[in-house]
Amino acid sequence: MNLDWLIIGGGIHGVHIAARLIGEADIAPEQLRIVDPGERLLARWRTCTTTTGMDFLRSASVHHLDLDPWSLKRFAGKGKKRRPRVFTPPYDRPALALFNSHCDHVVETFGLSDLHIRDRAMACTVDCDGVGVRLLSGREISAQNLVLAIGASEQPEWPDWAPQGEARVHHVFDPGCSGWPSQSETVAVVGGGISAGQVALRLLDEGHQVHLVSRHAMRQHQFDSEPGWLGPKYMTKFSRERDLDRRRALINEARHRGSVPPEVWRVLRSAISRDMLRWHECEVQGLDVRDDILKLQLSNDEVLDVERVLLATGFSSHRPGGAMIDALIDSASLACARCGYPIVDSALRWHPRIHVSGPLAELELGPVSRNIAGARRAGDRLVNAVLSERSD
Numbered sequence: 066m067n068l069d070w071l072i073i074g075g076g077i078h079g080v081h082i083a084a085r086l087i088g089e090a091d092i093a094p095e096q097l098r099i100v101d102p103g104e105r106l107l108a109r110w111r112t113c114t115t116t117t118g119m120d121f122l123r124s125a126s127v128h129h130l131d132l133d134p135w136s137l138k139r140f141a142g143k144g145k146k147r148r149p150r151v152f153t154p155p156y157d158r159p160a161l162a163l164f165n166s167h168c169d170h171v172v173e174t175f176g177l178s179d180l181h182i183r184d185r186a187m188a189c190t191v192d193c194d195g196v197g198v199r200l201l202s203g204r205e206i207s208a209q210n211l212v213l214a215i216g217a218s219e220q221p222e223w224p225d226w227a228p229q230g231e232a233r234v235h236h237v238f239d240p241g242c243s244g245w246p247s248q249s250e251t252v253a254v255v256g257g258g259i260s261a262g263q264v265a266l267r268l269l270d271e272g273h274q275v276h277l278v279s280r281h282a283m284r285q286h287q288f289d290s291e292p293g294w295l296g297p298k299y300m301t302k303f304s305r306e307r308d309l310d311r312r313r314a315l316i317n318e319a320r321h322r323g324s325v326p327p328e329v330w331r332v333l334r335s336a337i338s339r340d341m342l343r344w345h346e347c348e349v350q351g352l353d354v355r356d357d358i359l360k361l362q363l364s365n366d367e368v369l370d371v372e373r374v375l376l377a378t379g380f381s382s383h384r385p386g387g388a389m390i391d392a393l394i395d396s397a398s399l400a401c402a403r404c405g406y407p408i409v410d411s412a413l414r415w416h417p418r419i420h421v422s423g424p425l426a427e428l429e430l431g432p433v434s435r436n437i438a439g440a441r442r443a444g445d446r447l448v449n450a451v452l453s454e455r456s457d
């Protein structure tokens with residue numbers, strides 16, 4: 066198979082970029098494929114968001130996967146035709162169910178399911194004729210252009226004290242996590258951000274006894290970075306910064322890691338004040354695994370006896386892509402900053418034939434790069450690059 070475009074990763078970023086290339090850059094669908102191991106496109110997004118029990122997205126209604134920013138609003142219908150409670154203030158954030166139906170609509174509009182190759186990319190090579198990708202199935206695909214849209218969702222962050230492989234300790238974002246309790250249990254949720262809060266609230270709703278262990282006080286922020294990062298207010302200074310260590314520092318400073326929006330904090334605070342949710346602001350120092358119980362040792366000398374530990378500690382911040390990307394960097398001499406992340410041009414090109422999106426693009430797109438807004442920014446850059454190359 067020799068394609069014009071191959072996208073590795075069929076998450077939020079891969080799907081949006083495919084829609085933009087087909088819908089705005091006139092790439093023929095038969096010349097584009099998306100490789101992703103999920104049984105359907107967006108499978109990781111759906112599993113991660115369902116697990117948290119979230120009802121609404123954290124981002125505004127203009128951040129979605131279609132081309133026109135108002136598409137999601139239109140899709141929700143107008144006046145009496147609009148279903149109730151599909152958006153919530155502030156910023157008209159969409160209900161997860163609405164957002165997901167709209168994703169299905171985008172996938173259908175651009176016929177993306179037919180372009181999905183259910184497989185995993187294992188190795189990439191590049192030369193002046195194009196890119197070659199070997200899949201887990203042994204199949205080889207070549208393409209003129211590659212987009213790496215591999216996200217971070219395959220690398221959940223495991224604290225050192227948490228044993229992997231123990232049947233009662235799970236990361237809520239582990240691919241294939243089967244650790245959700247089916248009957249009433251005492252559960253410790255570890256983590257201090259929105260997902261930890263939402264997981265704790267979902268467990269409470271389902272009748273469990275819940276401890277929430279966070280190593281810092283609740284940090285309240287509506288978004289995971291200030292809206293000024295979506296436009297010139299902060300991005301002008303970021304783009305002018307030539308020192309990539311400094312750019313990395315700006316990203317780290319800008320990101321409100323481990324923060325919760327006020328509406329989630331209100332529900333958590335109410336559950337804590339009514340003693341329904343036990344809140345512990347301290348570090349976990351260790352876990353003693355016994356046959357009948359798990360003993361979680363906290364830095365305030367308390368020991369929690371629980372039946373299950375659910376980690377909601379987010380994703381590891383190291384460069385995603387593992388051995389496949391390491392080997393590609395070596396073989397194609399791709400440039401990386403000291404933080405290990407790609408140095409790309411304004412068209413998100415890491416190499417004349419390799420574009421990146423999501424975390425891999427963050428030294429160019431800034432703190433919103435991983436989010437839905439970042440997928441839209443990446444779409445802008447790629448479409449502009451294709452159109453301007455064509456007009457040259």
Ligand SMILES: Cc1cc2nc3c(=O)[nH]c(=O)nc-3n(C[C@H](O)[C@H](O)[C@H](O)COP(=O)(O)OP(=O)(O)OC[C@H]3O[C@@H](n4cnc5c(N)ncnc54)[C@H](O)[C@@H]3O)c2cc1C
Pocket residue numbers: 073074075076077078079100101102103108109110113114117121122123124128184185186187214215216217218219260386389422423424435436437438
């Ligand atoms: C619970 C939750 C809620 C969120 N809510 C919001 C929100 O409200 N608003 C917002 O803007 N952002 C939100 N985000 C952040 C972000 O938008 C999502 O994480 C989004 O899913 C990232 O999309 P992605 O395509 O980069 O990555 P992923 O969803 O990780 O998709 C990447 C895909 O690439 C695949 N892949 C990886 N390696 C390979 C390979 N070698 N071969 C083939 N396929 C591969 C993976 O299996 C995966 O399917 C949320 C994140 C989470 C976890």
